[in-house]
Amino acid sequence: MERKLFIKQMAMIALVPSVFVAACTSDVKEKKDGVVAKTQTYTCPMHPQVIKEEMGTCPICGMDLVPFEKNSNEKALKVDEKRQILANITTVMIGSNHISGSKQLNGRLTVDPQQSSYISSRIAGRIEQLYVRETGVRVKKGQPLYQLYSEQLAALQQEYLMAVAQQKQFPGDKIEQQLVESAKQKLLLYGQSAAQIKALLATQKKNPYVTFFAPEGGVVAEISVTPGQYVAEGGSIMRLEGYGELWVEADVYPNEVGGIKEGQKVKVVIPGWEDQPQEMTISFITPSLLAGTQLTQIRGSIPNPNQQWQPGAQANVFVPTGNQKSAALTLPVDAVIRDGKGMHVWVKKGKDSFEPKRVTTGQENDNQVEITAGLVAGEQVVVTGAYLLYSEYILKKGKNPIDGLKLK
Structure with missing residues (x-):
């Protein structure tokens, strides 16, 4: 033991x-x-929870790991030329430009009532034929719309034929001429065309079946009758809408109406047709709030070339908010990164190096923003891909790129 x-x-x-x-x-x-000695760590661009001490691939998605420089104090971010192309990182040289502010209003296209035609019966009778039976159909001026059976119209035709025959027996008599002209005017007022009256004289036969034609072209928006239906004089037959011009109605809050006036020029952009902006003159401002809302409306009209836009489509109205400013440093709106700690842009330094710079902004519109501090003319500023640089910086270094940055 x-x-x-x-x-x-x-x-x-x-x-x-x-x-x-x-x-x-x-x-x-x-x-x-x-x-x-500092140990180099690596992480996945898509899954930052993956951290390894050696180069390799992500066990989740298989992507190559990238260096994780959490303790690095270097502000510059290195992005090689190949990755710049893949990320669509482009720059522009900042310079002086003129900028004017504008406010975007939500609007919509509606039918202009002045472009509508209301078809009504000129005389009492029965709808014998209805040549257009569907809404949404486009009709042309002079196209037959319906055929009416009217005994009253047949009686007026007979009266006209008798007046013409009577005039032939007393040529040159002014009273007989007046009777003929009066009978003709009645036919015209009741919807007979000059060609139909001429045909009546040629055949010398009255016809109670009369076809009525479209006075204007347009799209059938409403049909109020059916074949075989009796209609009174002045009864509604159908309604045609013209889309050659459209109204634009935009919503405005009451506290914003003070800066808008009738006769003011504004810009209208239809989504999908941004390359065809339209200039509109405000013709009417609603004096009261819309029912059930705290909004009022402004209205104007725009041309509708080739009738490419339909009522009900969305429209964006841009109302100027002030006078045009003198030349100032401006950038595209997307070039400025905004978060809870401030605003910054990315400036290209050399071939593969990008640095963040804190900036302050001034007036802006839907495309441009004024840079009041932080940049000087001639610097190369990233305009597309700025958010990708922002995200990669946070991923690699584990902190906000403008931490510790001061305005210069």
Whole structure:
């Protein structure tokens, strides 16, 4: 028993130097000349929770890991030329430009009532034929719309034929001429065309079936009758809408109406046709609030070339908010990154280096923003891909790019 205990003690004594040497070796790896070596870590651009101490691929998505420089104080971000092309990073040289502010209002296209035609029966009768039976159909001026059976119209035709025959028996008599002209005017007032009256004289036969034609072209918006239906004089037949011009109605809050006046010029942009902006003159401002809302409306009309726009479509109305400013440093709106800590842009420094710069902005519109501090003319500023640089900086360095930045 004593022999076994002695052997164990000797074995422990032999292991102590080995452990001490291993510890010293480990310290050598961790320290060199008293300086702790920094361990490079890598992470996944798509899954930042993946952190490794060696280069490799992400176990989740398989992407190559990138260096994670959380402790780096360098403000510049390195992006090689190939990655710039893939990320669509483009720059522009900032310079002086003129800028005018504008406010965007939500609007819509509606039918201009002045472009509508209301077709009504000129005389009492029965709808014998209805040549257009569907709404949404486009009709042309002079196109037949319906045929009416009217005994009253047949009686007026007979009256006209008798007046003409009577005039032939007394040529040159002014009274007979007046009777003929009066009978003709009645036919015209009741919807007979000059061609129909001429045909009546040629055939010398009255016809109670009379076809009525479209006085204007347009799209059938409403049909009020059916074949076989009796209609009274003045009864509604159908309504045609013209789309050659359209109204634009835009919603405005009451506190904004003070800066808008009738006769003011504004810009109208139809989504999908941004390359065809229209200039509109405000012709009417609603004096009261819309029912159930806290909004009022402004209205104007725009031409509808080739009738490419339909009522009900969305329209964006841009109302100027002030006078045009003198020349100022301006950038596209998307070039400025805005977050809870302020506003900044990315400036290209060299071939592959990008640095953030804190800026302050002034007046802006839907396309341009004024830079009042932080940049000077001639700097190359990123205009597309700025948000990608912002995200990559946070991913690689673990902090906001404008932390510690001051305006220059």
